[in-house]
Amino acid sequence: MKPMPFDYARAKDVPDALAALADADAGARVMAGGQSLVPMLNLRLATFPRVVDISKIAELRERSESADAVTLGACVTHGEIEDGEAPEPAAGLMRHVAAGIAYRAVRNRGTIGGSASLADASADWVTTLLALGARFIGRGPDGEREIAAPDMFLGPYFTAMTDQELLVRIVVPKTSRDATWGYYKVTRRSGEYGLSIGAVILDPAREHASVVLGAASRTPLACTAAAAALRGAPRWTEALETALRTAIAEDLARAERPFEPHEAIMVETTILRAAAQALGVS
Amino acid sequence: MAAPSAPPALAAIEAPRPGCIGDRVLRNEDARFLAGHGEYLADLDIPGTREIAFLRSPVAHARIRSIDMPPGAEGRVFLLKDLGDIHPVRAVLTTPGFRGSDYPALAADTVRFVGEPIAICLGATRAAAEDLAQEIVVDFDELPPVVEIEQALDPASPSLHGWPDNICFVSTPGGGEVDAAAKAAAVTVTREFRMARQCVVSLEGRGVLAYWDRRLQELVVYSSTQQPHVIRTVLAKLIGVPEHQLRVVAPDVGGGFGVKNNLQQEEVAIAALARRLKFPIRWVEDRREHLIASPQAREHRVRLTAHADARGKILGLEAEAVVNAGAYSIWPWSAAMEANMVAGILTGPYAIDAYKGRGVTVVSNKAPLGPYRGVGRPSACFTLERLVDEIAAKVGREPHELRIDNMVRPEQMPYRTVTGKLFDSGDYAESVRQVAAMIDVPAVRARQARQNGTGPRRIGLGFASYTEQTAHGTDEWIARGLTEVFGYETATVRFTPDGKLIIEAAIQNHGQGLETTLAQVAAQELGVDPADVVVRHGDTAVSPYGMGTFASRSMVMAGGAVGRASRQLGEKVKRIAAHLLQVKPADVTLANNCAVAGARSVPLKSVTDAAFLHPENLPAGEDPCLDETTTFQPLSGTGAFAYATHAVVVEVDTGTGLVEILDYAVAHDCGTMVNPMIVEGQVQGGVAQGIGNALLEESPYDSGGQPLASTFADYLVPGAPEVPTVRIAHLETPSPFTAYGIKGMGEGGAIAAPAAILNAVNDALRPLGVELNETPITPKRILTALHDARTERAR
Numbered sequence A: 001m002k003p004m005p006f007d008y009a010r011a012k013d014v015p016d017a018l019a020a021l022a023d024a025d026a027g028a029r030v031m032a033g034g035q036s037l038v039p040m041l042n043l044r045l046a047t048f049p050r051v052v053d054i055s056k057i058a059e060l061r062e063r064s065e066s067a068d069a070v071t072l073g074a075c076v077t078h079g080e081i082e083d084g085e086a087p088e089p090a091a092g093l094m095r096h097v098a099a100g101i102a103y104r105a106v107r108n109r110g111t112i113g114g115s116a117s118l119a120d121a122s123a124d125w126v127t128t129l130l131a132l133g134a135r136f137i138g139r140g141p142d143g144e145r146e147i148a149a150p151d152m153f154l155g156p157y158f159t160a161m162t163d164q165e166l167l168v169r170i171v172v173p174k175t176s177r178d179a180t181w182g183y184y185k186v187t188r189r190s191g192e193y194g195l196s197i198g199a200v201i202l203d204p205a206r207e208h209a210s211v212v213l214g215a216a217s218r219t220p221l222a223c224t225a226a227a228a229a230l231r232g233a234p235r236w237t238e239a240l241e242t243a244l245r246t247a248i249a250e251d252l253a254r255a256e257r258p259f260e261p262h263e264a265i266m267v268e269t270t271i272l273r274a275a276a277q278a279l280g281v282s
Numbered sequence B: 001m002a003a004p005s006a007p008p009a010l011a012a013i014e015a016p017r018p019g020c021i022g023d024r025v026l027r028n029e030d031a032r033f034l035a036g037h038g039e040y041l042a043d044l045d046i047p048g049t050r051e052i053a054f055l056r057s058p059v060a061h062a063r064i065r066s067i068d069m070p071p072g073a074e075g076r077v078f079l080l081k082d083l084g085d086i087h088p089v090r091a092v093l094t095t096p097g098f099r100g101s102d103y104p105a106l107a108a109d110t111v112r113f114v115g116e117p118i119a120i121c122l123g124a125t126r127a128a129a130e131d132l133a134q135e136i137v138v139d140f141d142e143l144p145p146v147v148e149i150e151q152a153l154d155p156a157s158p159s160l161h162g163w164p165d166n167i168c169f170v171s172t173p174g175g176g177e178v179d180a181a182a183k184a185a186a187v188t189v190t191r192e193f194r195m196a197r198q199c200v201v202s203l204e205g206r207g208v209l210a211y212w213d214r215r216l217q218e219l220v221v222y223s224s225t226q227q228p229h230v231i232r233t234v235l236a237k238l239i240g241v242p243e244h245q246l247r248v249v250a251p252d253v254g255g256g257f258g259v260k261n262n263l264q265q266e267e268v269a270i271a272a273l274a275r276r277l278k279f280p281i282r283w284v285e286d287r288r289e290h291l292i293a294s295p296q297a298r299e300h301r302v303r304l305t306a307h308a309d310a311r312g313k314i315l316g317l318e319a320e321a322v323v324n325a326g327a328y329s330i331w332p333w334s335a336a337m338e339a340n341m342v343a344g345i346l347t348g349p350y351a352i353d354a355y356k357g358r359g360v361t362v363v364s365n366k367a368p369l370g371p372y373r374g375v376g377r378p379s380a381c382f383t384l385e386r387l388v389d390e391i392a393a394k395v396g397r398e399p400h401e402l403r404i405d406n407m408v409r410p411e412q413m414p415y416r417t418v419t420g421k422l423f424d425s426g427d428y429a430e431s432v433r434q435v436a437a438m439i440d441v442p443a444v445r446a447r448q449a450r451q452n453g454t455g456p457r458r459i460g461l462g463f464a465s466y467t468e469q470t471a472h473g474t475d476e477w478i479a480r481g482l483t484e485v486f487g488y489e490t491a492t493v494r495f496t497p498d499g500k501l502i503i504e505a506a507i508q509n510h511g512q513g514l515e516t517t518l519a520q521v522a523a524q525e526l527g528v529d530p531a532d533v534v535v536r537h538g539d540t541a542v543s544p545y546g547m548g549t550f551a552s553r554s555m556v557m558a559g560g561a562v563g564r565a566s567r568q569l570g571e572k573v574k575r576i577a578a579h580l581l582q583v584k585p586a587d588v589t590l591a592n593n594c595a596v597a598g599a600r601s602v603p604l605k606s607v608t609d610a611a612f613l614h615p616e617n618l619p620a621g622e623d624p625c626l627d628e629t630t631t632f633q634p635l636s637g638t639g640a641f642a643y644a645t646h647a648v649v650v651e652v653d654t655g656t657g658l659v660e661i662l663d664y665a666v667a668h669d670c671g672t673m674v675n676p677m678i679v680e681g682q683v684q685g686g687v688a689q690g691i692g693n694a695l696l697e698e699s700p701y702d703s704g705g706q707p708l709a710s711t712f713a714d715y716l717v718p719g720a721p722e723v724p725t726v727r728i729a730h731l732e733t734p735s736p737f738t739a740y741g742i743k744g745m746g747e748g749g750a751i752a753a754p755a756a757i758l759n760a761v762n763d764a765l766r767p768l769g770v771e772l773n774e775t776p777i778t779p780k781r782i783l784t785a786l787h788d789a790r791t792e793r794a795r
Ligand SMILES: Cc1cc2nc3c(=O)[nH]c(=O)nc-3n(C[C@H](O)[C@H](O)[C@H](O)COP(=O)(O)OP(=O)(O)OC[C@H]3O[C@@H](n4cnc5c(N)ncnc54)[C@H](O)[C@@H]3O)c2cc1C
Pocket: A029, A030, A031, A032, A033, A034, A035, A036, A037, A038, A039, A054, A074, A075, A100, A101, A102, A103, A106, A109, A110, A111, A112, A113, A114, A115, A117, A118, A122, A123, A124, A125, A165, A166, A167, A168, A191, A192, A193, A194
């Protein structure tokens, strides 16, 4: 479990990193926190002749806040978000999610941009950023472009970004003051990737509700029927629960493959519990 | 029965003295470990050492057509033919009917499991060695693999070792009139149980470093092993180096749990190669190798039938245990150890007079099976204790009461079981009563009545009882048909001239606290301060011959040897002290580093000064020096039996299939406790592994024989948040057969946890029509069972 030999270089800024990526023959790969890349290298599942470390690029470590959004540099770490060292756009949801990723050692290095770029369907940020309607800013040879969350995650380990592009920052719209959220992650033991993740955001002021089911399929599933059932719901009732169950079944039917019975039970639970939490029931 | 050698003088301890047997002494070894000064195999820093990567088979079953070497392979890649004239490992039982097979150090013609070593590759670093391994091209002629138990039992499957089929051994223990029991029975319950294949997962993997020492003309083999002396014996035979020119050293060993209690192919290959090289070579097993190529554990399918009367008193048992032992028989235990053990102890702590057992060992294209904490007992306990709960449900009684009624009673001790084991002492039912009180059965039942059915989370209560055979003596190993008989242990106890004590023991301490507990035994006899005693172990060059640390034996065996040696040495100390004090030896006692006679005393240092440096001060006829070597064997050849009952309360989430442990209590009896703090640590650690067994750990293979769990992302072990603090009650019935009445207890915690947890989960889900009889109970298994039960009810 040791990697093949590779060159290591630390990029000083974004142009430096982009220059390294521009030469397709050089086979360079950027490394942010290295928490996914290094295990892949060690297991020799991936070999790259050149690893370009972007974790120290100042621009990628920036974070800022405007009236309606929070912007996070791609190399802001899970740990920094957990510790409140980045502005919070969603009433504590991001801090909560960050704290539930892996173990502290992983969170100290792992980055939100690395997680989004890798696009593991079980990753917490992938589900959360989809639910929050985040926008991803990539920069490549042709300059910057913005990718909306639904267009970003195309498949497992497959995003809309090209090999020559760098994800530089993520713009997360702020929720309203009275917005609530629910986040339910099923793991068999602490610190693991979720078997199933439910993320629910209810923003009555903006008449918005979003429900995303993560980890259970090839890409997170936007549960639009469940979201519709929740929109404007003032509180958790039995009638709401019944309506939600029907809506969830409708959403699941749109997944790219049928769920086995045990999966169907688990994902339904995940969404229902996230929804209940968003409505103040736990 | 073996020659009794425990002097009756080493009697149970009435009142513990500070630092002696029974005291909660802090561990001597922890200063070194906590400071990060432990020295494990990977820490050894011997100049010129080259690192090894094994080229391992990527396929489960194939003939090797050819091996193509990359440029630069000369002197860096070694195949079986490059290791000289060495013998394949042949681990057999002497029992008639056992089918033997050869396990070559490196595969040359045929590979039989994914991970089987084929070549040794050397590099300045492990990475460079892996680069080299990756360049070697092996042309495999793939053969159909035999993977699961059902395939292995199918006579139509290809035979792995040229036998008529893939059945290695069948044992048929038992006795009594089972047919009569069946006729007399009011209820008969039959179930099939499965315990998944597991990896052992010691924190430190295996590892070997070896070199030829030119000055001493000996081959030095460092190995992360639990049994250095025994490994030296077998290595000498296999690689043709005389035993007196072979030294095996186990440095600090980061956990064993049985996976380092075997001769390893890597040890043979590396030792043989090092004999032919001029520089040291080292292999440090990585986690991936550990998960796929180390000896694995469990994988049992047991069918059990119980015949009972209307009150649930068990009249007879019938069992068939099939164990998938993987590709090869490993030394010294053989492939048949698991199946024989399960079939041999299935009557548990109960007085069951009629039993018909069948233990079937099959081979397959999976990693070889080896011992893992508890060996066959977690599976036997799981099987029997699950069935006891089903009997209780059938006759409508509380499961723990049924257990009490069926258990061997104190007045029956010593009790010979229907399979020939001799239970030595104790009140088994008392462990049930105590743990039932600790867990508060009425309170749990009331909580269940309140909560279950009102939401997705259901409470369940489970019990499991067992006996743990420990410190197996000569008779046991002979009965099992082992080619070597591990019936004794040895120790040397020696003073240094400055009055300090060194214990040299053949066991290996890898987490058991033996550097402390053996010192406590010496303190008991010699009045020395245990913090001042050096315990050296794990090195064939520092101690007399002995067997090592496994099978919950070291405290009984090595403790007995240290006790005997110390007692004898103490007699000499007293004679010399008496001479110095001008009193009678019988009037001298040893305490606080002094020899005391009434108001007079002399420091031990003066005694050792006389013994080593001033023979003129010795009594007439007394030999100089102060050291003593003795061996120890328990009085009973089947060892001493510890026992316990575990009780657990779980909450099962029927929405996610997750199980949370709310409360866990253990009432156990391991006889005289040398250090209750260490005993409690062992119980807690064993339960942690049992929780893994029950809920998390599984090494699945696909139909092609590929192991699917090769990293910790797929092979889940419990972490601190998954392991509750276990509440422990000690019963202390000294064994009549051992020194001080000590019983072993190292495995116990792991034995009952799977059974207790599955009983609790089944207790929670029984009203929903769910029954789970397979470990681990994953969310998938629980939710699938819930779904099936719901579908069934809807019909
Ligand atoms: C034990 C363990 C447990 C874990 N548990 C969880 C969990 O519970 N939930 C969870 O969500 N994650 C989990 N992870 C993954 C962890 O969050 C990773 O840190 C994360 O997925 C990747 O982030 P990174 O910064 O380490 O990326 P890296 O490993 O450095 O890179 C990952 C990939 O993204 C590319 N990349 C990185 N940054 C950029 C960028 N700015 N632009 C373009 N491409 C880029 C890299 O080239 C690489 O291909 C776990 C990891 C470990 C080791």
